[in-house]
Amino acid sequence: MKNHKLVLITLLLLSHLAFSQNTENDVDETVKNNQENASQSMLKNKDAKKVTIGAYGQVDYNETEGSAKGKMDVHRMVLLFGYNFTDKIQFFTELEFEHVKEVYVEQAFLSYRANQNLAVKAGLMLVPMGIINEYHESPTFYGVERPSVDHDIVPTTWREIGVGVSGKFGDLPFKYQGYIFNGFKSDGLRGKDGLRKGRQKGANSVISSPTLSAKLDYYGIKGLRLGLSGYFGNTQTSGDEEAIGETIGVNMLGFDARYNYKNFKAAGQFITTSLSNTKDYNLVNTSNLGSKLQGWYLEAGYNVLAATKKEKLSPFVRYEQYDTHAKTDGFTANDAYNRQVTTFGINYQVAPGAVFKVDYQLKDDKTSNDVNNQFNAGIAIWL
Amino acid sequence: MKFYKSDFNFIIINKGFFIFLITLTSFVFLSFTLPKNVSKKVTKSIKKTFNVTNFTLKTIDLDVDTNVINSNNFCSIHKEDEIIGYALIDKAASKMLDFDYLVLLNPELEIVTIKILIYREEHGNEISSKRWLKQFFGLKINDRAILNKNIDGISGATISVRSMTKKIDDLLIDLKVVN
Numbered sequence: 001m002k003n004h005k006l007v008l009i010t011l012l013l014l015s016h017l018a019f020s021q022n023t024e025n026d027v028d029e030t031v032k033n034n035q036e037n038a039s040q041s042m043l044k045n046k047d048a049k050k051v052t053i054g055a056y057g058q059v060d061y062n063e064t065e066g067s068a069k070g071k072m073d074v075h076r077m078v079l080l081f082g083y084n085f086t087d088k089i090q091f092f093t094e095l096e097f098e099h100v101k102e103v104y105v106e107q108a109f110l111s112y113r114a115n116q117n118l119a120v121k122a123g124l125m126l127v128p129m130g131i132i133n134e135y136h137e138s139p140t141f142y143g144v145e146r147p148s149v150d151h152d153i154v155p156t157t158w159r160e161i162g163v164g165v166s167g168k169f170g171d172l173p174f175k176y177q178g179y180i181f182n183g184f185k186s187d188g189l190r191g192k193d194g195l196r197k198g199r200q201k202g203a204n205s206v207i208s209s210p211t212l213s214a215k216l217d218y219y220g221i222k223g224l225r226l227g228l229s230g231y232f233g234n235t236q237t238s239g240d241e242e243a244i245g246e247t248i249g250v251n252m253l254g255f256d257a258r259y260n261y262k263n264f265k266a267a268g269q270f271i272t273t274s275l276s277n278t279k280d281y282n283l284v285n286t287s288n289l290g291s292k293l294q295g296w297y298l299e300a301g302y303n304v305l306a307a308t309k310k311e312k313l314s315p316f317v318r319y320e321q322y323d324t325h326a327k328t329d330g331f332t333a334n335d336a337y338n339r340q341v342t343t344f345g346i347n348y349q350v351a352p353g354a355v356f357k358v359d360y361q362l363k364d365d366k367t368s369n370d371v372n373n374q375f376n377a378g379i380a381i382w383l
Numbered sequence: 384m385k386f387y388k389s390d391f392n393f394i395i396i397n398k399g400f401f402i403f404l405i406t407l408t409s410f411v412f413l414s415f416t417l418p419k420n421v422s423k424k425v426t427k428s429i430k431k432t433f434n435v436t437n438f439t440l441k442t443i444d445l446d447v448d449t450n451v452i453n454s455n456n457f458c459s460i461h462k463e464d465e466i467i468g469y470a471l472i473d474k475a476a477s478k479m480l481d482f483d484y485l486v487l488l489n490p491e492l493e494i495v496t497i498k499i500l501i502y503r504e505e506h507g508n509e510i511s512s513k514r515w516l517k518q519f520f521g522l523k524i525n526d527r528a529i530l531n532k533n534i535d536g537i538s539g540a541t542i543s544v545r546s547m548t549k550k551i552d553d554l555l556i557d558l559k560v561v562n
Binding site for chain 1: 420478479480499501502503504505508509511512513514529530531532535536537538539540541545
């Protein structure tokens with residue numbers, strides 16, 4: 001027996017030596033048989049199924065010139081949850097409280113990562129159009145409020161239920177996204193803010209014809225990122241699709257650019273949307289929807305503190321030009337919808353994800369009337 | 384055959400001894416175990432980077448305070464008896480989830496390659512591009528990796544960029560301590 005033991009010990013030692021490089025069994029044995037230190041158990045936890053929680057939000061103070069009184073608002077407070085089913089399967093959701101009491105689910109999708117270059121996604125997702133709709137967390141933009149172009153031309157936060165793919169082409173500096181989404185509903189579209197009232201947001205949404213969405217991002221030049229987005233399809237109706245003026249066709253194209261070099265940061269986007277069948281739509285629905293919505297903005301900021309510090313103090317300026325009556329079919333465009341906004345202010349990031357903002361907006365339109373300017377101040381967080 | 388079988392029975396009966404044995408051998412030989420979900424990719428990278436077909440990994444005893452490296456994620460790479468390099472296999476945070484990355488260093492403690500092993504999240508995967516990671520190659524002990532100084536960011540991947548850069552900078556600081 002004694003000899004047997006000796007042989008066994010030798011065998012075990014040898015096998016252990018031979019498996020310097022790990023096998024599955026080895027891991028199990030070590031985990032089972034060794035006590036874990038803090039980092040080991042943390043590493044193990046990260047591999048295990050786990051809910052991750054995040055949040056972003058903004059609290060704003062808006063003071064419009066003129067007789068209107070000021071407004072203080074918990075504009076949005078959003079809770080993010082991520083769950084790792086496996087290394088390949090994740091679930092994400094964003095639960096949003098707007099103005100304290102309106103509750104929305106902003107995103108809720110499953111993602112299956114087939115390989116490093118391709119993920120398949122399904123559920124309630126963001127439509128990739130321009131910059132802000134996808135990157136809408138409050139500390140990511142300079143101003144207190146999101147750009148107006150991303151309110152009236154791109155109806156941020158624009159999300160619908162659908163299915164799609166995203167990924168990259170190997171080591172090439174491109175990111176692609178392609179989706180089939182449910183579209184806007186046909187009711188409520190109007191001149192002032194175009195498609196905004198048509199968002200179904202995944203709430204008991206009606207589908208009569210799917211729409212297509214795609215975006216290609218290029219990040220091959222240092223500090224520069226370019227994006228080209230497209231969205232095509234008809235609006236949705238629960239009525240007769242063939243009926244006159246029941247639906248309209250939407251063709252939206254967007255180009256965006258972001259540039260970041262040391263203390264300097266700039267961004268811009270151009271969005272143009274052609275709407276078909278608006279003449280009939282307006283007649284049937286007594287609306288004033290334009291047949292072309294178009295807008296662009298450019299913004300730049302410069303961090304006056306050291307580039308390597310986490311604190312950033314950035315004076316910034318943004319100029320926006322947007323027109324929800326860039327073209328109209330069958331009636332005269334309203335010049336009040338051809339708007340310009342110049343925003344300037346200071347963005348003070350005290351830590352990554354914690355920002356104090358203050359800005360002033362000079363507003364104007366193509367009519368001879370005065371448009372009230374606006375002062376904004378607020379905090380923005382993302383954790 | 385009978386000879387072995389009786390010994391096998393012996394182990395099952397004396398579980399305590401078996402555990403003791405495994406623990407003992409782990410301490411004696413200090414072989415490094417790769418997390419199994421990245422094992423293949425790490426092996427492939429090491430073979431390619433150091434141009435070897437056979438190698439062994441060994442843990443390094445660290446009894447100093449470090450930021451990133453510890454005996455569970457940092458190891459030396461050996462070809463026969465010679466140290467041909469070092470490897471760090473670790474996780475860093477992206478927006479919501481962690482990603483796994485690998486850093487390979489040569490015997491002079493200079494970063495020769497970095498690879499993102501598993502990137503789980505939708506946003507920020509841009510950091511996987513070699514074009515971006517290349518900025519860290521060649522950094523060595525006594526160097527630093529500072530965003531907006533010697534490392535450029537990527538718009539739209541800010542969080543992952545920041546977290547990767549911090550990890551590499553911490554690693555460089557650790558190298559000084561360990562050395």
